[in-house]
Amino acid sequence: MIKGELAAIVGINGIGKSTLLRTLGNFQPKISGSILIEGKDLSTYNEIQLASKISVVLTESIASKNLSIYELLALGRQPYTNWLGKLTDDDISIINNSIDLLELEPFLDKKCFQLSDGQLQRVLIARALIQNTDIILLDEPTTHLDLYHKVQILKLLKTIAHKTNKVILFTSHEIELAIQLCDKMLILDGRENAFDEPCKLIENKNFDTLFPKDTISFDANTGSFRIKK
């Protein structure tokens, strides 16, 4: 992947989307192959170096629901703060930038449990942004959201990737939305595992075999799936 791109990992349940993402994020050991960041292997980075390269938004919920939103956001600066975690003026202006970008101003004094799923998702994305890494990995950032908020989150990710020149990679079941919004897509099907721009993937008929053909077929003209009756 190159900088400034939004990419989605799609595939059927259990094919290993999250596993791939978790391996990329160094949460679990890789089985084979190598992961390179800027030409260097993942294992050559230590914990702090990695924390300034990769930030994550996970499916697991926040451990302490009593955390206030501002505190949560400020934790994103941890890899850069001193041993006490004191925020410098630079840290605070980075935090404030992300607050403006994601319009989080009204939530700052609220606690995590007071926010809706969609609002919390925006807060978690802001936290990842505040960590100021080149790479952001998101595991199913749009689950539990309605269509409007799904589109909102994905459009936001696209804007961020293009504006701030970041690599943003997420797993998703929203194939149709991803086709419309992503720069690149990785289709995990256990055979080719094609990675390309969505239109090229459509041309190569990579989506056609994603689901069993007798149940769901892919319409290349509209870029959507049809249920076989």
Add this chain to the structure above:
Amino acid sequence: MSKQSTYSFHFITLLAVLLLCFVINICLGSVNISFIKTIQALFGTVTEDSSYYIIWEYRLPKAITAILVGGGLSLSGLLMQTLFRNPLAGPYVLGISSGASLGAALLIMGTSLFSGVFTFSTFNDIYLAIASSLGSFLVLSLVLLVAAKVKDTMALLIIGLMFGSITAAIVSVLSYFSKAEKLQQYIFWSFGSLGNLSWMQLLIIALCAITGIFLSIISIKPLNAFLLGENYAKSLGIGLKKSRYIIIVATGLLAGSITAFAGPIAFVGLAVPHISKQIFNTTDHKIQIPAVLCCGAILMLLCDTIAQLPGSVSVLPINAITSIFGAPVVIWLLVRKRKMIF
């Protein structure tokens, strides 16, 4: 975390309350000593009086013990609640209290069973302290050994509780076979006691407490990151294993030394972090560590003052007082807030 300065008022108030409780605690006791005399004795202007002896050899060590015990147990409770992401966790989850009980039970009741093997039939508080600290560190090191193998913190929590069940079972077996007077002696130990500590013993607790507090302070960043969950903490560059070890050792030192000398004091470690989180509306450990230390010390001084039954000769078991006066406070706080969110 942006609003640290606004809490200075809270801290000044807490410290003032702490000082007030400290003075009240020293002034009140089974023997009536007037306030003026107490102050005079404290500053050494009257030295020949019996009140000087009572205050310097009994009340002052007891009050300082209360501060150390309350602060230390509360801090270890806060550490455990953050590490295990569980509002019900306390120092006991690592098997520290149960290990100490096992040590004490083996010494008190075991010696009578194996009197042929062990010849010493009399023992004093020092032996008891040594036995219970050995017990708590034995169980703690077992838990640490397991912690090296188990990756999941929740599994560690359950393992700690299982160790507690095993030691409790051994204690039951011992008490079934021991004589009534030995059983009574053990039960008295389990009531907990803040008095009868020499300045030397106090020094040991103080050293352990200072080390524990120091370890907690260097863990402020990992502790705050743990509030997000372990995977997020890892993604923020926290060395999970190392931080977990430091936090467990800090808890062991704090709760282990206190339980060894003052007995298993219930409830304080569990309750105080909740009370202080109501006073200070933040989960930031930079604020919460000093806050639980103050709140714990205040609560313990108050409980000790009550247990002393000022003016009367009898002393209530401190363990009962901490629960009777502490538990309703937590219930009231939770009912008012209607939810318990860690």
